[in-house]
Amino acid sequence: MYKETNIRSIAKGITWRIVATGTTMSIVYIFFGNIELAVATGILETIAKVGLYWAHEKVWQKIRWGRKKIEPFNLMFTGLPLSGKTTIADLVYDKLQKLDIPIERIDSKDIRELIPNIGYSKEERLKHIKRIAHLIQTLQKNSISTITSFVFPYKESRKIVREMVKNNIVVYVKASIEECKKRDYKGVYEKALKGEIENFTGISDVYEEPQHAEIIIDTEKIKPEEAADIIYKYIKKNYIK
Amino acid sequence: MYKETNIRSIAKGITWRIVATGTTMSIVYIFFGNIELAVATGILETIAKVGLYWAHEKVWQKIRWGRKKIEPFNLMFTGLPLSGKTTIADLVYDKLQKLDIPIERIDSKDIRELIPNIGYSKEERLKHIKRIAHLIQTLQKNSISTITSFVFPYKESRKIVREMVKNNIVVYVKASIEECKKRDYKGVYEKALKGEIENFTGISDVYEEPQHAEIIIDTEKIKPEEAADIIYKYIKKNYIK
Structure with a gap:
């Protein structure tokens, strides 16, 4: 059996940030047509959310619900x-x-x-x-x-x-x-x-x-x-x- | 030992979306001062990212790196x-x-x-x-x-x-x-x-x-x-x- 290390949770936070911020920047650019503001939004979002994502992961690691016991044979x-x-x-x-x-x-x-x-x-x-x-x-x-x-x-x-x-x-x-x-x-x-x-x-x-x-x-x-x-x-x- | 059910991954996606979209909408509102556009960005972001988050979770479930073997006594x-x-x-x-x-x-x-x-x-x-x-x-x-x-x-x-x-x-x-x-x-x-x-x-x-x-x-x-x-x-x- 394994447990999640902190480094894994952080790495997960970073890969998600790349996917997510890319999406946000695209949306802002489509709406406002302003590339500088889209980038600024992206930077601000990254700063705010890496920590939030990590905290969210840690909270879920404490929650047992939705984990299914493996049925052995x-x-x-x-x-x-x-x-x-x-x-x-x-x-x-x-x-x-x-x-x-x-x-x-x-x-x-x-x-x-x-x-x-x-x-x-x-x-x-x-x-x-x-x-x-x-x-x-x-x-x-x-x-x-x-x-x-x-x-x-x-x-x-x-x-x-x-x-x-x-x-x-x-x-x-x-x-x-x-x-x-x-x-x-x-x-x-x-x-x-x-x-x-x-x-x-x-x-x-x-x-x-x-x-x-x-x-x-x-x-x-x-x-x-x-x-x-x-x-x-x-x-x-x-x-x- | 447990495995993550799909419903758990989806629920995790939803709780994260609440945290994340709230943050994005705040950022957009601070930058552009336009509440309607902030809400529209939030809706579009939600649609795009619930699926992306779920996919991101599933990919990470296949990756073994960063999981530490528990040391038994x-x-x-x-x-x-x-x-x-x-x-x-x-x-x-x-x-x-x-x-x-x-x-x-x-x-x-x-x-x-x-x-x-x-x-x-x-x-x-x-x-x-x-x-x-x-x-x-x-x-x-x-x-x-x-x-x-x-x-x-x-x-x-x-x-x-x-x-x-x-x-x-x-x-x-x-x-x-x-x-x-x-x-x-x-x-x-x-x-x-x-x-x-x-x-x-x-x-x-x-x-x-x-x-x-x-x-x-x-x-x-x-x-x-x-x-x-x-x-x-x-x-x-x-x-x-």
């Missing part, structure tokens, strides 16, 4: 590990930042790096998601929209978020297990198949497909850039006024 | 259970909200109500505090200041927060164990003494007194209202420009 990316959630979410974030709306990117990886011992059991995942929902909620109270990418494997976890936050938009990033395995440069699927990783979604833990996703992205058919474009257009149409 | 209330953290923090929050700065109140109780199974062991507390620090950090990235009241019993937990957030102000809410027991209308100290509550700070778990608190409130000597006033003045002096 949450883009919730869900899908199997390696389906492409983070890639697409990052692209969408870059695009939305350009719209100058307050927005925050929350990725599973960043939080698990910060707090390594969160755990992957169903109980731990649900507790984790509840805290994420609380984070989104707190940001939304302050008009900040969010782009969240987590596996969100359970219907129950997605429901927790949907009930706690406003304007929740589920983006189901779809890819078959076979496709995810192909993209598996880190070898996590392989490890999970060998039984080295417990509760690995898609292998040793369930992924419950979302039934009511607002947006479905089939990553086997479209590229990340195209996907980002679809999501960006959806947000622009429904949430940016 | 975190008020970290620490102290024994029942020392009076929440009471004082709530009073400070009420006072600071009137300053029209973006601020969020985060209380231990609210989060533990939402996620009941956080736990009270040292390991669980530290994990919990790390998430709180991440929440504060995310809010600060969006210029939102915070008022947090948790027991924060360990030097280590307070250090985690201090390292992760900006402008951290430790408020040590001081009360002796004897005093806290007297205030214990819920009977939690009694239960802890009987061994019914594990890891109860002050009884069955340690409270490491802060050595570098920015503000110390001795609740056995001053009232919550006075304490809130001291903290409010500290913030106003150091963080509100």
Whole structure:
């Protein structure tokens, strides 16, 4: 969030003075046909009004009326590990930042790096998601929209978020297990198949497909850039006024 | 966060027009001594400039220059259970909200109500505090200041927060164990003494007194209202420009 500096208010006063005094001088000249008097009026007006304009700006900065609270949304990316959630979410974030709306990117990886011992059991995942929902909620109270990418494997976890936050938009990033395995440069699927990783979604833990996703992205058919474009257009149409 | 509505921009245009046209008409009248022509100039000016002013406002809304990022702070209330953290923090929050700065109140109780199974062991507390620090950090990235009241019993937990957030102000809410027991209308100290509550700070778990608190409130000597006033003045002096 920003606040107006004095220098900005003064600069605004000066640019307006150029526009306004030009107009006044033209009017006086048309009426009286006297160029000297038109210029004199312009000078006098400038002296009187730069200060008045500045004072007018300052008074309005104290008035809250006519300021609309920005309506925040949450883009919730869900899908199997390696389906492409983070890639697409990052692209969408870059695009939305350009719209100058307050927005925050929350990725599973960043939080698990910060707090390594969160755990992957169903109980731990649900507790984790509840805290994420609380984070989104707190940001939304302050008009900040969010782009969240987590596996969100359970219907129950997605429901927790949907009930706690406003304007929740589920983006189901779809890819078959076979496709995810192909993209598996880190070898996590392989490890999970060998039984080295417990509760690995898609292998040793369930992924419950979302039934009511607002947006479905089939990553086997479209590229990340195209996907980002679809999501960006959806947000622009429904949430940016 | 708010955005300017069109109606606000128009209203600003109108109030300015009243001030500005009044000035112009006075100038023209002084120069030419002709009241009809002064009025005619005023009318023409009004017609020309209401639209121009509105356009000028809209152009400036797109310009980012001269807007200063608000510098957020975190008020970290620490102290024994029942020392009076929440009471004082709530009073400070009420006072600071009137300053029209973006601020969020985060209380231990609210989060533990939402996620009941956080736990009270040292390991669980530290994990919990790390998430709180991440929440504060995310809010600060969006210029939102915070008022947090948790027991924060360990030097280590307070250090985690201090390292992760900006402008951290430790408020040590001081009360002796004897005093806290007297205030214990819920009977939690009694239960802890009987061994019914594990890891109860002050009884069955340690409270490491802060050595570098920015503000110390001795609740056995001053009232919550006075304490809130001291903290409010500290913030106003150091963080509100």
